[in-house]
Amino acid sequence: MIVDRRHACLFALLCPAVLARAQGLPALRIAWSDYPPFQVRGENGQPQGLDVELIELIAQEAGEKLSWSRRPWARQVPDISQGELDLMGSATPSPERLALGEFTLPYRQERVALIALGPESAPVRRLADLKGRNLRIGFIRGVTFPASVRQALEDPELASLMVPLYANDLTLSALRGHRVDYVIDDPTTLMQRAERQAGEPLKVVLELAVSPVHLFVSRHVLQLRPDLVKRLNQAIQRARQRPEWQRVLARYPGAST
Numbered sequence: 001m002i003v004d005r006r007h008a009c010l011f012a013l014l015c016p017a018v019l020a021r022a023q024g025l026p027a028l029r030i031a032w033s034d035y036p037p038f039q040v041r042g043e044n045g046q047p048q049g050l051d052v053e054l055i056e057l058i059a060q061e062a063g064e065k066l067s068w069s070r071r072p073w074a075r076q077v078p079d080i081s082q083g084e085l086d087l088m089g090s091a092t093p094s095p096e097r098l099a100l101g102e103f104t105l106p107y108r109q110e111r112v113a114l115i116a117l118g119p120e121s122a123p124v125r126r127l128a129d130l131k132g133r134n135l136r137i138g139f140i141r142g143v144t145f146p147a148s149v150r151q152a153l154e155d156p157e158l159a160s161l162m163v164p165l166y167a168n169d170l171t172l173s174a175l176r177g178h179r180v181d182y183v184i185d186d187p188t189t190l191m192q193r194a195e196r197q198a199g200e201p202l203k204v205v206l207e208l209a210v211s212p213v214h215l216f217v218s219r220h221v222l223q224l225r226p227d228l229v230k231r232l233n234q235a236i237q238r239a240r241q242r243p244e245w246q247r248v249l250a251r252y253p254g255a256s257t
Contacts, residue, residue, distance in 0.1 A: 106212030
């Protein structure tokens, strides 16, 4: 079949994934960390999990390849700002981050909750109930909470209780080791860790938010691919319509609301 130039150009415009592949662009650099069931190390040493599978489907629809590297969550935004990463998954927008890049449409929802050791946890109706108490609240360094949670934590009395934890896998040990009294995190991952490791049970004390998460795209890569966010947004919309998307969600029940 012979395709003239006019039809070839039209085909490329209608199929951005084809255009991206034709340009031979390098793989987009994205990080993962130990954050089950969203991002985990598979038996073959490669990343797997809900986020990894969904983002790979999005990349396929956009005609992009991904290069995954393992990095702690606290390093990922600095690496985005320095141009060492092109994308970050499971990202929540904030004014500070918007200075470093752009966000795609959301691709899933996450929960944010206040979690404690089950036998020791007292009822909490709101974060403000913790003010004036001799306690510590752990959180993963580098995380950005939804706006409603950020606003509550701006209170100086609450801010003084916050204890940063460098890596995702330290939240459970910090609770069970009594280095912190509470953790603010997605309860799905913390409960899954607790089920796999013997020790005191955990309890969700207070549900704080259900929040959309996005792909965060570095301004450095946007200088080279100014249409990348647009293409990723289109890819998210197409990927959601694929049967594979629903099959991925079904493999991780309860992980995405």
